[in-house]
Amino acid sequence: MSPLISPPQATVPQATVPSCHSAAAGPQAARGAPVVALVGAPNVGKSTLFNLLTKSGRDTGNWPGTTVEVGRGLWSLPDREVALLDLPGAYSLDPLSPDEEVTRTLLCPPDERDRPDLVAVVVDATALSRSLYLAAQVRECTGRVIGLVTMLDVARARGRRIDVEALGRATGMPFIEVDPRRARGQRSLAEAVTAALDGPPLLPRALCEPAAPQLVVLPDSAQDAPSEPTSGSEPMVDPAVSALELGDERFAWIDTAVASAVHRDRPVGRTGSDRADRILTAPVLGPLAFLATMWMVFQLTTTVAAPLQDLLDRLATGPVTSGALKLLSAVNLDGGLVEGFVVDGLVAGVGMLLTFLPLMAIMFLLLSALEDSGYMARAAVVTDRMMRAVGLPGRAFLPLIVGFGCNVPAVSGARVLPNARHRLLTALLVPFTSCSARLPVYVLLASTFFPGQAGTVVFAMYVISILFVLGAGLLLRSTLLRTMGSEPLILDLPPYHLPLPRAALRSTWTRLRGFLRTAGGVIVATVAVIWALQAIPAGTDDPVGQVPVENSAYAATARAVAPVFAPAGFGDWHTASALVTGFVAKEAVIASWSQTYAAEEPESMNEPGHLGEAVRADFEKASGNHTGPAVWAFMIFLLAYTPCVATLAAQKREIGWRWTGVGVGLQLGLAWTVAVLVFQVGRLFA
């Protein structure tokens, strides 16, 4: 059988040439505000600095025509405002990934007028020579550049003194010390940026003619390398001959700079990070430590979040609902369609979503702490072999782990993989990673049906999620994606740090706000559509807006779907309705589920645990008293079927409708098959 994969397509559509000054670059920045671009390798503290300078005012969005994310924000200097760009991490301007390509195109656009007004290269003091490679290349294409040195504290702890001024003299560009994690060095940074914007540009580094600065691109013979820049105006300088010489010239420039700026108090020795890595990346202990870490993360999210959730739940069902009712009666809108929409739709639905915010916050906080500590890179090393089992490099672990937070950015994050087929496979597997929106449903069901072991049940769901990723990967590799190249593991391990609460909180807030902003609209729209379906009668004489829920169009839809789930033990229309809503957004599952019961017995919603009771009764009835297996089957179906419409939209962007369709078929097919198997086999043993 010939492989069905379509030929690799150009990864960056040719229609749009990205530009720092285009409308998309920073809609909120004042017109004419200077554009300052932050660039640097991954893990140098670039985004932490960005969040600090813009006070977390991150307005992330995809770059036009791509799915690579570029952060934008306003940075207020004492005398002016600056549009700050947070460009994707790049080791050099010779791109190996679409991210690096966007960075390259933005820094050295075909039209010189599109260039940022200033490029700030963020340089890691603990890996100076490597960081300077990017600085060397940026210096070759623009004279408006400054260097920011981070991680000086870590370098000092390792016996390295970096003379920042000497570094500036040796490289011919200003260098400033900053510590974004501790919010230090902001004033000198502001002064340096002002001076660089107002002063004359530096002469570009000797490689280029000063009159016509241009990017020198090394030839690339990699088969799957990203497409060439969108315009032919970027000159290639005598590629074959100059490639090696150019590389050597840059390394010589770097070596001179490093020699004059770095003083070693003691020879290179084993650091604390190295000792930690002997355990955390070791062949047997490493994977065990990884599992223990993941287990701890999910224990914390279940046990710490619970009391906070209860508090918010009481707030939403008590004061907020009665407040809304009072407000409605004050403006004479009580008792009708509007009251139904506000109380049963908005307050019951969005209020339920809000009660799960603590869960998201804790999850994001822990993920930030893991990233900031440097452990995430170790996790990629440890899981490299496991990922290879499904034909993906360890790097694919990072988008997949992001999937455990939210599938939407994870699908976009598949772009870090330079190989088109790896991107396709990753984008198809991400939906099987259990995103945080599915967690509340597990928690609700686990604490209703398996009290006392809720933490373990929820942890088991995450293990099952990993098994789904592995299984679906193997299935795809042995059927549709037979020819799968392999990507070598070449991964930089940043030194471990103690995560700093301030930086972690800032990043958590940024993610949480982004989540609320994107999920909020979908949730409100979903709740409104579902409420409308509930208000419309299906074949009865009930007046619109006063339909008993079981007579509504919504119930009719759910009843039509429900028999499909009978073999899995949950063929009840309430449950099916939750799954119908879940196709749109998993965040809305609990909201819509409770809505179907609220519509039947509105008074009882004030009773804590009412939803649990109602769900229990339905599961008992639908499964013929084999409740345990039916609940497991339901949780597994919920885990494995289509995550949400937003994920589908992201997939469509990455891999096109055809493969997105294949993905939906795979999710529904696998979810239903495994759910039926679990119920039927479980019923025999229960």
Add this chain to the structure above:
Amino acid sequence: MESTSRRLDQLPVGSRAELGSPALEPSRCRRLAELGLRPGAQVTVLSRTPGGGRVLAVEDARIALDRATLRRIPAEPVSR
């Protein structure tokens, strides 16, 4: 690659070696060089990772490589 020369995957943990030119596609060679793993650089093999990979120290940086990549990088042991 000459059969007599040693490769990175053959070196024991704790040993130090000088790198040769990797037998990898140019884009990978370039990425290795950008990370400091260029011909002539001295590295220390720090530890083993699952699947036969290694963590290498090159100056102050730590780079994890998998077994397949290690096998394609010639390395001559040097005394410490």
